[in-house]
Amino acid sequence: MAEALRNSLREAREARGLTQAELAARIGVSRKTINTVENGVFVPSTVIALKLATALETRVEALFSLAE
Amino acid sequence: MNDSSESDVAYAEKSSRRRAALAIVLPVLLLQQVAFATGEHGARAVDMVRLGSWVVMASALLMLLLTGGSLFRRRAVRALMNDEVTLQHRASAIRFGFTLAMVTAIASFALEALRPGTLPTLAVLHLIVSLSLAGALIRFGVLERRSLG
Numbered sequence: 001m002a003e004a005l006r007n008s009l010r011e012a013r014e015a016r017g018l019t020q021a022e023l024a025a026r027i028g029v030s031r032k033t034i035n036t037v038e039n040g041v042f043v044p045s046t047v048i049a050l051k052l053a054t055a056l057e058t059r060v061e062a063l064f065s066l067a068e
Numbered sequence: 069m070n071d072s073s074e075s076d077v078a079y080a081e082k083s084s085r086r087r088a089a090l091a092i093v094l095p096v097l098l099l100q101q102v103a104f105a106t107g108e109h110g111a112r113a114v115d116m117v118r119l120g121s122w123v124v125m126a127s128a129l130l131m132l133l134l135t136g137g138s139l140f141r142r143r144a145v146r147a148l149m150n151d152e153v154t155l156q157h158r159a160s161a162i163r164f165g166f167t168l169a170m171v172t173a174i175a176s177f178a179l180e181a182l183r184p185g186t187l188p189t190l191a192v193l194h195l196i197v198s199l200s201l202a203g204a205l206i207r208f209g210v211l212e213r214r215s216l217g
Contacts, residue, residue, distance in 0.1 A: 030081060
């Protein structure tokens with residue numbers, strides 16, 4: 001249910017001055033994955049969510065939350 | 069962490085764009101031959117060549133759909149080109165292709181039951197493979213292009 005998940009990935013990435021390609025390279029996925037997660041089109045697996053949180057030095061719960 | 073270099077990411081994206089374009093364009097060549105398969109043809113050498121080329125093309129496109137078609141690239145680039153989003157797109161495309169195959173088969177069965185002899189067996193098989201494969205590849209290509217932004 002992509003519509004039930006909110007994320008603040010774009011804000012977190014931009015706050016650290018990273019491009020989508022730079023973040024993608026850090027966690028070993030394509031830029032397409034970062035783009036689709038940021039746009040809410042793709043719900044990432046737990047593994048990718050944890051990698052994103054580690055790369056952005058934050059917690060998974062800070063990046064992803066369930067919509068009310 | 070599974071680090072990749074930025075050049076790998078850029079190269080994978082360029083290759084993914086090319087693959088998405090091919091996935092949309094190549095099925096057109098496959099569909100062009102549907103008219104030939106459903107029409108009259110004999111056992112002349114030229115007919116055999118056309119049928120043989122269709123078998124080769126259909127097999128190659130099936131491999132492209134199932135594997136992502138990046139078999140000769142480095143492992144790191146291949147992994148980037150077949151990440152979670154791509155696997156999801158491929159699953160969706162295969163589901164769409166399977167649905168098309170079933171609909172075509174059911175329609176052919178109904179047509180043959182109502183008007184026997186309308187479609188020869190070869191034509192029915194050609195239609196099922198061509199439409200389902202082309203549909204699946206085009207869907208894959210469209211989903212990929214959309215996600216590449």
